[in-house]
Amino acid sequence: MKLPSKLAKWLIALGLLHGAVICAGFFTPYDPGEQDRENTYQPPTHIHLVDSQGHFHIRPFFYRYLNREDFSEPPQEDTTKIIPLRFFAKGARYHLMGFIPLSLHLFCSDPGSGRIYLLGTDAYGRDQFSRILFGGQISLLTGLLGAFITLLLGASIGTTAGYYGGWRDGLLMRLAELFVALPWLYLLFALRAFLPLAVSPLEAFLLVVVVVGTVGWARPARLIRGIVLSAKERDFVRAARGFGASNTYLLRRHILPETAGVLLTQAAILIPQFVLAEMTLSFLGLGVPEPLASWGNLLANLQQYSVLVSYWWMYLPALAIVPFFVGYLGLASALQEHANPHKIEVGVTGDTV
Amino acid sequence: MRYFLRRTIQAVLLLFGVSVLTFLFSALAPGNYFDEMRLNPQISSETLASLRAQYQLDRPLPIRYAYWVSSVLRGELGFSFAYNTPVGPLLWVRARNTLLLTLTATLLAWALALPVGIWSAASLGRWPDRALSGATATFLIVPELVLALGLLIFAVRTNWFPTGGFVSTGFETLSPANKLRDIVLHMALPVAALALSSLPILLRHVRAAMAEVLGAPFLRAAEGHGIPRQTLLFKYALRAAANPLISLFGFSLGALLSGSLIVEVVMSWPGLGPLLLEAILARDVYVVIGGVLLSTIFLVGGNFVADMLLYRADPRIRTESAAK
Numbered sequence: 001m002k003l004p005s006k007l008a009k010w011l012i013a014l015g016l017l018h019g020a021v022i023c024a025g026f027f028t029p030y031d032p033g034e035q036d037r038e039n040t041y042q043p044p045t046h047i048h049l050v051d052s053q054g055h056f057h058i059r060p061f062f063y064r065y066l067n068r069e070d071f072s073e074p075p076q077e078d079t080t081k082i083i084p085l086r087f088f089a090k091g092a093r094y095h096l097m098g099f100i101p102l103s104l105h106l107f108c109s110d111p112g113s114g115r116i117y118l119l120g121t122d123a124y125g126r127d128q129f130s131r132i133l134f135g136g137q138i139s140l141l142t143g144l145l146g147a148f149i150t151l152l153l154g155a156s157i158g159t160t161a162g163y164y165g166g167w168r169d170g171l172l173m174r175l176a177e178l179f180v181a182l183p184w185l186y187l188l189f190a191l192r193a194f195l196p197l198a199v200s201p202l203e204a205f206l207l208v209v210v211v212v213g214t215v216g217w218a219r220p221a222r223l224i225r226g227i228v229l230s231a232k233e234r235d236f237v238r239a240a241r242g243f244g245a246s247n248t249y250l251l252r253r254h255i256l257p258e259t260a261g262v263l264l265t266q267a268a269i270l271i272p273q274f275v276l277a278e279m280t281l282s283f284l285g286l287g288v289p290e291p292l293a294s295w296g297n298l299l300a301n302l303q304q305y306s307v308l309v310s311y312w313w314m315y316l317p318a319l320a321i322v323p324f325f326v327g328y329l330g331l332a333s334a335l336q337e338h339a340n341p342h343k344i345e346v347g348v349t350g351d352t353v
Numbered sequence: 354m355r356y357f358l359r360r361t362i363q364a365v366l367l368l369f370g371v372s373v374l375t376f377l378f379s380a381l382a383p384g385n386y387f388d389e390m391r392l393n394p395q396i397s398s399e400t401l402a403s404l405r406a407q408y409q410l411d412r413p414l415p416i417r418y419a420y421w422v423s424s425v426l427r428g429e430l431g432f433s434f435a436y437n438t439p440v441g442p443l444l445w446v447r448a449r450n451t452l453l454l455t456l457t458a459t460l461l462a463w464a465l466a467l468p469v470g471i472w473s474a475a476s477l478g479r480w481p482d483r484a485l486s487g488a489t490a491t492f493l494i495v496p497e498l499v500l501a502l503g504l505l506i507f508a509v510r511t512n513w514f515p516t517g518g519f520v521s522t523g524f525e526t527l528s529p530a531n532k533l534r535d536i537v538l539h540m541a542l543p544v545a546a547l548a549l550s551s552l553p554i555l556l557r558h559v560r561a562a563m564a565e566v567l568g569a570p571f572l573r574a575a576e577g578h579g580i581p582r583q584t585l586l587f588k589y590a591l592r593a594a595a596n597p598l599i600s601l602f603g604f605s606l607g608a609l610l611s612g613s614l615i616v617e618v619v620m621s622w623p624g625l626g627p628l629l630l631e632a633i634l635a636r637d638v639y640v641v642i643g644g645v646l647l648s649t650i651f652l653v654g655g656n657f658v659a660d661m662l663l664y665r666a667d668p669r670i671r672t673e674s675a676a677k
Binding site: 174177178181182183185186187189190191192276279280283284285286299302308309312315318319321322325326329 | 367370371374375378493494495496498499502503505506509510608610611612614615618629630633634641642644645648649652653
């Protein structure tokens with residue numbers, strides 16, 4: 001089956017974005033936990049091609065910032081020393097995708113000559129750029145796993161209700177009504193509220209995934225139920241049943257494939273929503289804790305007034321999610337258009353009509 | 354009337370279900386408010402036991418639930434351990450602040466979305482529509498949290514707006530006019546964040562609903578009869594397109610209490626959001642349950658109002674339910 005060009009376009013864009021996050025170790029110069037206590041709250045480093053004497057350099061370089069006594073003054077660059085950028089150079093060790101040990105980086109500077117902070121540093125002098133890319137791994141993984149759990153739950157509940165009908169249908173759909181009636185964010189909070197608060201970072205991450213994943217099953221379950229209901233009455237399904245096909249065979253061969261389109265569209269809608277849920281929980285201190293980086297807990301720094309006033313680059317993690325959201329919403333709208341070409345769509349972005 | 358009755362019973366059953374569900378969640382939760390106290394050597398275990406007994410925490414679950422339901426009927430909604438008062442009044446004060454914020458924002462968003470959305474649909478495919486669609490698409494992808502934080506940074510950098518809270522210090526000493534000004538200034542940012550985050554969704558719905566109707570033969574006939582475009586758009590087309598918009602309006606009403614949680618926390622607005630967050634961190638369970646229940650009541654109520662409005666606005670629903 002050939003993919004429509006619009007769908008392919010969004011898939012490629014999303015693939016590139018996720019590639020950058022998955023290979024965060026290669027694209028970032030430093031380890032996300034590495035601290036540089038001498039250079040806390042450094043503003044973003046400027047990359048130059050022309051030095052302070054007006055000479056042009058082919059190799060891009062940067063200057064170190066002078067340490068400031070008074071933080072209200074604008075930062076000054078130390079123009080006496082040019083620090084060249086090194087591309088494809090060896091630096092801090094890391095594990096690509098968690099298991100391939102490497103030390104190759106897209107760019108970094110010579111060790112001992114000064115460190116490059118593309119997006120500035122935080123209160124511990126950790127590189128924001130590295131933390132944003134590595135934080136993306138946690139946040140996106142939450143979104144992906146959460147959506148997977150939700151769709152798994154939604155699909156099995158929806159299929160059971162739609163295919164078997166009867167009391168199962170009644171019970172499950174009443175339960176779904178209950179879950180839809182609860183305000184989503186409050187439900188998320190309530191569920192998180194009643195789970196342990198003080199846990200290790202990894203446990204906290206799994207907890208967030210499970211909480212985010214179990215909250216939203218009702219809506220997909222209703223959609224799937226509707227499709228299964230209509231699919232099981234189709235002539236070819238009745239024919240197959242007449243030939244003596246078992247329930248499992250019918251479900252696997254004829255009915256579940258019908259739900260694939262809805263599942264994919266739902267995934268494209270749910271993933272960014274769940275990434276946002278992780279961000280919200282972590283922002284409020286209920287999600288993934290330090291020292292792990294996630295988009296949510298990077299933003300949590302902004303809850304301090306002084307950070308808000310003086311260090312604008314701490315806001316940049318918020319902007320990191322925007323391209324991902326564009327990608328997912330574009331994908332969702334392309335999928336919807338693919339399934340339903342003439343409808344004027346409402347919920348998602350992209351070209352309409 | 355039968356329709357009305359059936360919907361009411363449904364809503365009550367739903368609320369009952371939600372209360373049981375949240376209560377069950379809270380019972381399954383490890384730890385409670387008094388766990389922290391147990392670590393304090395100055396509080397003896399007898400005191401703790403008597404405290405637990407006072408709040409009926411040592412009773413089995415169904416009895417606790419029965420106690421809680423009776424306090425709900427008295428309007429107390431259980432007891433807050435942290436604030437040492439009944440939950441009801443506590444929630445009510447905060448809910449009022451939240452409503453002040455969300456009602457303003459919702460009204461503002463709808464007042465903007467209706468005319469602009471209609472205009473956009475009326476010029477479907479031409480430049481005003483294209484420009485508006487681009488703008489809504491941009492705002493649609495910016496999440497509320499990001500928007501709120503961005504506005505906050507804007508406020509801090511320009512110093513045009515106060516950054517958080519409900520009123521300034523020394524509020525009591527101000528003259529009535531200045532008091533109003535103070536509150537409006539404090540409200541400006543959170544209201545802007547809320548309105549801007551709901552506006553694109555509303556706009557899209559209004560545009561889509563109108564665009565669907567505008568192609569209808571009866572409107573083309575009306576146009577052919579020489580009825581002015583304004584009357585056509587705002588009187589005939591809007592009425593025909595109202596159905597999905599009324600449902601959406603019900604949803605807007607329903608989200609009045611629960612929709613502003615993030616913005617409230619970010620802008621430190623003393624509404625339900627920050628209260629709920631504190632209660633979660635302190636394991637003040639009845640406040641959490643009360644907050645969830647209250648916002649569910651709003652959500653259910655919003656849907657209910659929408660159903661009633663639909664019943665009035667759409668003759669098809671009336672005949673359908675009468676036929677049953």
